Structure formats: C-alpha cells, structure tokens
Amino acid sequence: MYKLAIVPKIHHTVEYSSAYGSQHDRDHIKKCATKANKSKGISLDIVYEHDFFGRHDLYNGVLFLGLSPTAHTFIQEDYEIDMFSWAFDQVRLTDNPKIFDNMSFMFEQSALDFSSRENLCYLPLAFQSDRIVSEGKEPEYDIVINATLDRSRRATAKTHRRDLLEKLLKKGLKTLNVNGRAEFDTEKRIINYLKKYDNFSVLGEWGNPEHYSLGEFALNVPFHELGSQENINMNWGLPNIELENSNFLIHWDIFRCIGAKANMITFDCKETRDLGLNENSCHFYKSDTRDLDKMANEIEAIVKSKQIKTIDQETWNDNTYQTRWNFIFNKISSIVT
Structure with missing residues (x-):
C-alpha cells in the first residue's frame, strides 16, 4: 500500500x-x-x-x-x-x-x-x-473586523489599518476589532490609540464564525506586509506598488468571511472574484492603501446603504x-x- x-x-x-x-x-x-x-x-x-x-x-x-x-x-x-x-x-x-x-x-x-x-x-x-455558524444575536456594531492591526513591517502605509479604522470611527461607525493578538505590545499600542473613540471596541479572540455576525458588515482589508522592509529586496515577481496594494495571496480572513456567510466588504480584485464572490454576494471597495480617505468614504457609503448580501451556497461549498x-x-x- x-x-x-x-x-x-x-x-x-x-x-x-x-x-x-x-x-x-x-x-x-x-x-x-x-x-x-x-x-x-x-x-x-x-x-x-x-x-x-x-x-x-x-x-x-x-x-x-x-x-x-x-x-x-x-x-x-x-x-x-x-x-x-x-x-x-x-x-x-x-x-x-x-x-x-x-x-x-x-x-x-x-x-x-x-x-x-x-x-x-x-x-x-x-x-x-464543520465550524457551525450558530444563530447570532442582533449585530451590536456597524462593522466587525477580524484582524490584527499592526502592519509596521510594510515598506509603505505602515499604519493603514489603524488609520482606516480611525477615519471610520470619526464618521461615527461603531466598530469592533476581533483580534487574536490583542495582548501583544504591538497590537496594544494601536488598540489603546483607538480606544479614545467611544465607538471602538476590541475582543481578544482569533475569530470564529459567530464573531462575523457581531457587526452589520464584516470588513476585510487584505493588503499584505509580505513585501516588508526586511524582504523588500526579494524578487516577488511584482513591482513594489502591486506588492503593497494587490491581493496576490488570498489570506484566511476572506475564507472565514465566506464560511461565516458574513455580509462582507472587501477589496475588489480578480483574485477575490475568482473565488466566486460577486455583487450579489459581497460589497466591494476599489481604493487601496494609497488613498485611505477614498477607501473610508466607499466603506461608509456601503454601511449606510444597510444592504445585506449573502454568500451563495455554491461559493461556500467551493471554498x-x-x-x-x-x-x-x-x-x-x-x-x-
């Protein structure tokens, strides 16, 4: 055998x-x-x-x-x-x-x-x-983001997750960060900075299916730190602008959003759409880390639309x-x- x-x-x-x-x-x-x-x-x-x-x-x-x-x-x-x-x-x-x-x-x-x-x-x-999506309570937040926030290893836009959340908080959007490394010093510094906003909360967990329903919308910000300062001279097969602002490696949070059948907001790109996501199942923004004001405006407009989109069963099964x-x-x- x-x-x-x-x-x-x-x-x-x-x-x-x-x-x-x-x-x-x-x-x-x-x-x-x-x-x-x-x-x-x-x-x-x-x-x-x-x-x-x-x-x-x-x-x-x-x-x-x-x-x-x-x-x-x-x-x-x-x-x-x-x-x-x-x-x-x-x-x-x-x-x-x-x-x-x-x-x-x-x-x-x-x-x-x-x-x-x-x-x-x-x-x-x-x-x-086999991680069952249990019936959740009514969402307490406008946005839930299941992610660590530190991106200081990047070559550019090192604080883009923090800065984006701050812009959304200033717009009055109630936001929850589910963060498995909330007790790490690098994350604590960012979390403590954002805690000056009364509409910001944090949950120190890695994120399970039920956490994706704690917000009306689940926000995904997929831009990598792989082309970091220590790795920037490597040949990634991409120009640096794409290395910092494209989605050449689909990270686990998009799949977790799909699995939880979340009302997802994510970056619009071919790699994401190739997973089966489209305008019927997902909300998209088109801006990248070079224009966080525009990104925040796009996300605010989506949240204020109150539109619920659902992951279809075929896309769920395929992923x-x-x-x-x-x-x-x-x-x-x-x-x-």
Whole structure:
C-alpha cells in the first residue's frame, strides 16, 4: 500500500494552528484527508517535521503543508520518495525555481501565473466547513473586523489599518476589532490609540464564525506586509506598488468571511472574484492603501446603504477545506497509482 506522510509546517501546539481558517488544523486535516482518500487506497500519516525527517524512508510520498527552510533543503535531495507541497512559494518560484525540480506536484497558494510549470496548479486556502455558524444575536456594531492591526513591517502605509479604522470611527461607525493578538505590545499600542473613540471596541479572540455576525458588515482589508522592509529586496515577481496594494495571496480572513456567510466588504480584485464572490454576494471597495480617505468614504457609503448580501451556497461549498483536499487527493492518486 502507498504510504503518504502529511507534514504541517505549523505544529499543533502553536496558538493559531487550529484557529478558524487555519491550513494547519490537525484534526480537520485528518477529517478531510480521510474523506478525500476514501476508496483511493493510500495509507495516511500526519507527522511533524522532527519525526518525518528522521524516518522519511518509511513513506512512498510526502505532502508538505507549507515549506520550512529545512523542508526546502529536503526537497532538493534525491530521495526515493514522491514529493508534494501545498504552500506559498512565490519568491522561490520567481528567484530560484530549480529547487523544485524534484517535486512530483505543487499546489501553490500564490495567485501569480506559474503556468509554465506543468507540475503546479493554483490552490488557495479555505475554511473548516464543520465550524457551525450558530444563530447570532442582533449585530451590536456597524462593522466587525477580524484582524490584527499592526502592519509596521510594510515598506509603505505602515499604519493603514489603524488609520482606516480611525477615519471610520470619526464618521461615527461603531466598530469592533476581533483580534487574536490583542495582548501583544504591538497590537496594544494601536488598540489603546483607538480606544479614545467611544465607538471602538476590541475582543481578544482569533475569530470564529459567530464573531462575523457581531457587526452589520464584516470588513476585510487584505493588503499584505509580505513585501516588508526586511524582504523588500526579494524578487516577488511584482513591482513594489502591486506588492503593497494587490491581493496576490488570498489570506484566511476572506475564507472565514465566506464560511461565516458574513455580509462582507472587501477589496475588489480578480483574485477575490475568482473565488466566486460577486455583487450579489459581497460589497466591494476599489481604493487601496494609497488613498485611505477614498477607501473610508466607499466603506461608509456601503454601511449606510444597510444592504445585506449573502454568500451563495455554491461559493461556500467551493471554498471549504474539504473541497481543497478532494482536489489534492484526486491529483495525487492520478500520479501515484
């Protein structure tokens, strides 16, 4: 029997490994992989790096969920094992793609076009479909934003989340920040700054489906800090203006909004619409971090419209982790059997 090791990069003891939207939720990986593997006859073992690297010869194949520096070294060796990954490897695919020459197949989270590689396909993150969306209370806030606020590692617009929220608070919008790192010093400084507004509140949790209904609208601000000061000289395959103001990696909060069937407000871009979101299921703003006044005005107009939009069932189904794992196992089984 073909033996496959599934190796999450983030250990199950790490604070956010099992959070809503996490790719590294060990129990959910087991549940989805087992269901996706039904009738395929592959033996599965979820194992972490320390144990896997010492006994990799016990397996016929390995699927890395994220690639650590040690895993990047491993995949360049000529081991007699099929190698798969589901990860975000945009920089290395751009700068040094030869390190992936031993890979049997790659499921890549970056939305950049890597179609020249025949053994690679785009596969973004998702959400855990078994996290039940309970009937929530009437929303207490105009806006809920499930996110950390610090973006100081960026090259530009380092305080854009704080500044955007301040503009919305000044417009009188009652706002809740659900923040899993609210007790971290970097977050505390921003939260304390915003607490001078009576219409601002914070909840120190990572965010579960029920939290997305605490506001009439769930606000998503997806602009990354990946092109940070320490990484700005890397070749990301994008000009810096796009690196700072586009959505080349769909982060987990959009999927959590979809899973919670939230009345979502997010940045309008192709990558987001490719998930199945449209004007019937989602509110969009078009501004980026270069014009926060305009962004705040767009968001204010959406909130004042009081319009409720609902995620359709097809888009919900298409973005579950179960759907992603079904795709992964169909591909792996077509290669190894």
